[in-house]
Amino acid sequence: xxxxxxxxxxxxxxxxxxxxxxxxxTIGWEIVPETEKxxxxxxxxxxxxxxxxxxxxxxxxxxNPYDVDAAKTTFSELYxxxxxxxxxxxxxxxxxxxxxxxxxxxxxxxxxxxxxxxxDYQYIFDNSGKNAPMLKKLRTVLNLxxxxxxxxxxxxxxxxxIIAAIDIKSGNPNKIEHTAFSKTEIDLLWKYSNDRLxxxxxxxxxxxxxxxxxxxxxxxxxxLNEQSVNILDSKTSNGIRVVxxxxxxxxxxxxxxxxxxxxxxxxxxxxxxxxENYYRRYWNPLMNNLSxxxxxxxxxxxxxHTTITLLTEAGVDERFIAKIVGHSQRSLAxxxxxxxxxxxLLSEINKI
Numbered sequence: 001x002x003x004x005x006x007x008x009x010x011x012x013x014x015x016x017x018x019x020x021x022x023x024x025x026t027i028g029w030e031i032v033p034e035t036e037k038x039x040x041x042x043x044x045x046x047x048x049x050x051x052x053x054x055x056x057x058x059x060x061x062x063x064n065p066y067d068v069d070a071a072k073t074t075f076s077e078l079y080x081x082x083x084x085x086x087x088x089x090x091x092x093x094x095x096x097x098x099x100x101x102x103x104x105x106x107x108x109x110x111x112x113x114x115x116x117x118x119x120d121y122q123y124i125f126d127n128s129g130k131n132a133p134m135l136k137k138l139r140t141v142l143n144l145x146x147x148x149x150x151x152x153x154x155x156x157x158x159x160x161x162i163i164a165a166i167d168i169k170s171g172n173p174n175k176i177e178h179t180a181f182s183k184t185e186i187d188l189l190w191k192y193s194n195d196r197l198x199x200x201x202x203x204x205x206x207x208x209x210x211x212x213x214x215x216x217x218x219x220x221x222x223x224l225n226e227q228s229v230n231i232l233d234s235k236t237s238n239g240i241r242v243v244x245x246x247x248x249x250x251x252x253x254x255x256x257x258x259x260x261x262x263x264x265x266x267x268x269x270x271x272x273x274x275x276e277n278y279y280r281r282y283w284n285p286l287m288n289n290l291s292x293x294x295x296x297x298x299x300x301x302x303x304x305h306t307t308i309t310l311l312t313e314a315g316v317d318e319r320f321i322a323k324i325v326g327h328s329q330r331s332l333a334x335x336x337x338x339x340x341x342x343x344x345l346l347s348e349i350n351k352i
Contacts (some may be wrong), residue, residue, distance in 0.1 A: 045057055086148075087185065104128050107124065203253070209303075216263070218262055247350050
């Protein structure tokens, strides 16, 4: 089939090549000095494994021409360009979440962003071992990157259609079951409660924080006189809440508040501790040390699960539990508890 004049051309290159079909288009003419004859000037749109892929690429280019040189941008290069702007508009805890999502795309880092297909992304989603909420985060990050790429003519707008086609399977065959700390294990933590890392673990257990919330607490959010912490940044709207400080761990908060730095807990440079560093430098060493005395290898989210378990076992109403840990309140009966005083919540957390 002959292509229309000016449409572009497709050529199969000789030899054994993974992508033998070359697509190019004439962008003008030039005079060859030696011969004084006209010669076509081309741009290479790309190389493809099959003729049908080449035809589709040429059709997409003609429908919506884009910067071919920009289209050589790799996934990691695009991420760096996009994130430099995006990170200026979001909180530090959300930056940590985006960086975690980016790591899951590692297999695409050095590939041209414009050439990535639905099958590439679907393979990542199917084999990531992540649950549905995290997969939705992956898709959100990808969606924002495509918005950036379209705006800067790195890919045609039609390429964004593949995001909606990514299948997020319900459930997760690799889902990690969270296990609450037992009474014996909590007693073991109290045995070593003079240790800074143990104090942090107990503050998590008696606060019900998500780790990103806990590490992001600035000292100005802590009200020692009222025994409360204002959570101003969370992964959900229900996570924006006031957390009561249990009497048992109040001395730990007072101690951390006396340390230098902007944050309630911070690293040796008095900077925010991100999720990965907390696991590697704080949580894992703590669990490894205590495992010698019978402590299970808990994950940090087990502390939040423990908070809910302890409150439930203490007979605390589930509506108060939802307020303390920042769960959604689905029913009308639950929503009437939306303005519970801190004194009430403090009384409830002190039951554990």
